[in-house]
Amino acid sequence: xxxNKTNSCLEIIKILExxxxxxxxxxxxxxxxxxxxxxxxxxxFCLKKWKSSNIYLFNLSLSDLxxxxxxxxxxxxxxxxxxxxxxxxxxxxxVLLHANLYTSILFLTFISIDRYILMKYPFRDHFLQKxxxxxxxxxxxxxxxxxxxxxxxxxxxxxxxxxxxxDYASSGVPEQSLIxxxxxxxxxxxxxxxxxxxxxxxxxxxxxxxNEQLNGSLPLERPLTLVTMAVxxxxxxxxxxxxxxNVRLISRIQSLEVSECTQNIINAIYIITxxxxxxxxxxxxxxxxxxxxxxxxxxxxKVRHFLERVTIGRK
Numbered sequence: 001x002x003x004n005k006t007n008s009c010l011e012i013i014k015i016l017e018x019x020x021x022x023x024x025x026x027x028x029x030x031x032x033x034x035x036x037x038x039x040x041x042x043x044x045f046c047l048k049k050w051k052s053s054n055i056y057l058f059n060l061s062l063s064d065l066x067x068x069x070x071x072x073x074x075x076x077x078x079x080x081x082x083x084x085x086x087x088x089x090x091x092x093x094x095v096l097l098h099a100n101l102y103t104s105i106l107f108l109t110f111i112s113i114d115r116y117i118l119m120k121y122p123f124r125d126h127f128l129q130k131x132x133x134x135x136x137x138x139x140x141x142x143x144x145x146x147x148x149x150x151x152x153x154x155x156x157x158x159x160x161x162x163x164x165x166x167d168y169a170s171s172g173v174p175e176q177s178l179i180x181x182x183x184x185x186x187x188x189x190x191x192x193x194x195x196x197x198x199x200x201x202x203x204x205x206x207x208x209x210x211n212e213q214l215n216g217s218l219p220l221e222r223p224l225t226l227v228t229m230a231v232x233x234x235x236x237x238x239x240x241x242x243x244x245x246n247v248r249l250i251s252r253i254q255s256l257e258v259s260e261c262t263q264n265i266i267n268a269i270y271i272i273t274x275x276x277x278x279x280x281x282x283x284x285x286x287x288x289x290x291x292x293x294x295x296x297x298x299x300x301x302k303v304r305h306f307l308e309r310v311t312i313g314r315k
Contacts, residue, residue: 009261016272017078017271018078021075025078028068029068033068036061036065036284051124053114053115056107056134060103063104064104087156091156099149100281101238102149102188105188107141108284109195112196115203148187169252170267174252178250182246196230237280238277241273241276241277
């Protein structure tokens with residue numbers, strides 16, 4: 001094996017972790033904190049009447065904020081190439097990171113379902129449009145994802161190192177981790193994606209069949225735009241990550257005898273996809289301005305009134 005070539009491949013990993021991951025995570029932290037904090041406080045102080053979609057979006061924002069809290073410690077790790085907090089915090093950090101990914105997927109899926117139901121039942125007389133139902137579904141999503149991610153603690157703990165906090169695909173026994181990762185990909189990603197595409201198709205058919213009867217298309221085009229954006233985000237952000245996570249685990253299986261340099265190249269591509277997948281935490285707040293519930297107007301009015309009070313108080 002060419003030692004210089006292996007060292008060169010390994011150097012790529014270190015460069016990506018120190019400069020690419022740190023830069024991307026810092027940007028996501030800054031924009032994500034500002035955007036999601038604005039949404040959370042806007043919902044708490046501006047929204048008087050909560051609907052089912054508001055409950056899903058509020059939980060989506062809380063999930064994003066929980067993930068963003070994990071970024072400072074990750075940035076410190078990748079910038080110094082050291083992990084000092086210990087293995088327990090490493091496991092909790094990785095669980096929170098993946099919890100954001102899969103709760104986001106599920107909340108976006110139910111938002112898509114809610115938007116379709118809104119088209120069919122514009123007077124909100126369907127039981128899935130009730131606030132109590134949305135609360136129950138939201139709690140169920142959190143519980144489901146937490147139980148879904150508990151095995152990650154075992155896989156990370158099986159190769160624990162006090163000085164390193166390896167990502168999920170780089171830790172654990174690869175054969176066992178691969179089986180779990182494939183199950184997580186199918187149940188946590190592909191299934192919600194299929195559900196979202198199903199309701200997107202039903203929306204398109206609904207609009208096509210009722211086009212002649214519609215006097216104003218905006219109320220129906222807006223839910224369709226929301227679901228279209230969700231499908232695009234699923235495809236562009238989450239697919240590369242899930243593909244490369246499984247490829248990374250496959251490359252680590254010793255019986256396949258994949259060269260160390262090839263493993264590092266695969267790992268480098270996998271590293272590139274990771275912050276792209278978690279970019280959703282900064283993009284999700286865009287959904288709040290497309291909901292049709294006048295959130296942007298309410299938020300701007302609140303800010304305008306606050307600035308007017310400040311201006312009057314200084315006079």
